[in-house]
Amino acid sequence: MALAAAGRVLLQAGSRLGRREVVDGARRFANKRVEVEADEAAGIAVMKLKNPPVNSLSLEFLTEFLISLEKLENNKNFRGVILTSERPGVFSAGLDLMEMYGRNPAHYAEYWRAVQELWLRLYLSNMILVCAINGTSPAGGCLMALTCDHRIMADNPKYTIGLNESQLGIVAPFWFKDNFVNTVGYRTAEHALQLGLLFPPAEALKLGIVDEVVPEDQVHSKAQSVMAQWMAIPDHSRQLTKNMMRKAMADNLIKQREADIQNFVSFISRDSIQKSLHTYLEKLKQKKG
Numbered sequence: 001m002a003l004a005a006a007g008r009v010l011l012q013a014g015s016r017l018g019r020r021e022v023v024d025g026a027r028r029f030a031n032k033r034v035e036v037e038a039d040e041a042a043g044i045a046v047m048k049l050k051n052p053p054v055n056s057l058s059l060e061f062l063t064e065f066l067i068s069l070e071k072l073e074n075n076k077n078f079r080g081v082i083l084t085s086e087r088p089g090v091f092s093a094g095l096d097l098m099e100m101y102g103r104n105p106a107h108y109a110e111y112w113r114a115v116q117e118l119w120l121r122l123y124l125s126n127m128i129l130v131c132a133i134n135g136t137s138p139a140g141g142c143l144m145a146l147t148c149d150h151r152i153m154a155d156n157p158k159y160t161i162g163l164n165e166s167q168l169g170i171v172a173p174f175w176f177k178d179n180f181v182n183t184v185g186y187r188t189a190e191h192a193l194q195l196g197l198l199f200p201p202a203e204a205l206k207l208g209i210v211d212e213v214v215p216e217d218q219v220h221s222k223a224q225s226v227m228a229q230w231m232a233i234p235d236h237s238r239q240l241t242k243n244m245m246r247k248a249m250a251d252n253l254i255k256q257r258e259a260d261i262q263n264f265v266s267f268i269s270r271d272s273i274q275k276s277l278h279t280y281l282e283k284l285k286q287k288k289g
């Protein structure tokens, strides 16, 4: 119920943005920050993140992404989605730091609700989600990948993936942590989360953060062949199994959603946390210069 209500709010916000356009009938649609190549006959869509420069998960991005996802969910012909980046090199830089820095509590609350919604919608999706990780994917970017049923990463040692929040002086919330623990196991998660570790593809594969590492130019073909394998399983049995595996963890957030928002708002509003974010943003700037 709460999920549906939040979804409606996002849809209203999306139509206010007015940036959605339908291109080429049902086959392809795009808004400013997400491009969807939808092959209705095959039942598969490719969702490409395109929020330059680094696909950060801004509020506008989240709104547009959720609208596109809902559109696919509402069309029963679509059974599978491949998530990838329109910009090879960066899958997603994670949550948008500018949404969490120097804003007011109402903004933090609105932003956090949208981040929760992204996770819940992806994590509980009935569709098959395959992630084609064609670039670096820290923090929120890693979380998006973790919601998928299968993860394929490009074999480029420059790319990293993981939950690096503690390096920024912030803390991955319990549901990021739960999703990570359920993927890599408790001890690995405990170690990696405290140190905020980011892993290159070979290590990510060893730890089970990703399921496969393939040459960069084969990420998309591999994603298509993995999708074909998953599509061969009857939907009802796969969906019931997925729900059985995931429902309890999602329910844990749903039942304390408002408290989680309040926690985030009071945490991120602290002077010490704002200072940490300021320092991190300065570091990013210096790296550039």
Ligand SMILES: CCC/C=C/C(=O)SCCNC(=O)CCNC(=O)[C@H](O)C(C)(C)COP(=O)([O-])OP(=O)([O-])OC[C@H]1O[C@@H](n2cnc3c(N)ncnc32)[C@H](O)[C@@H]1OP(=O)([O-])[O-]
Pocket (backbone or CB within 6 Å): 053, 054, 056, 090, 092, 093, 094, 095, 096, 097, 098, 136, 138, 139, 140, 141, 164, 165, 168, 170, 171, 172, 173, 281, 284, 285, 287, 288
């Ligand atoms: C409790 C909360 C839980 C939090 C979860 C999270 O996800 S926290 C997030 C944890 N995420 C991270 O720790 C990742 C931080 N980012 C990086 O490490 C690198 O940007 C990169 C490796 C992703 C790409 O390297 P690259 O050499 O291709 O690109 P570049 O470095 O030159 O950046 C280009 C521009 O983008 C800007 N910008 C970058 N990221 C963000 C962002 N998340 N947001 C907003 N802006 C961001 C950057 O400042 C610069 O702006 P400028 O100066 O042009 O105005």
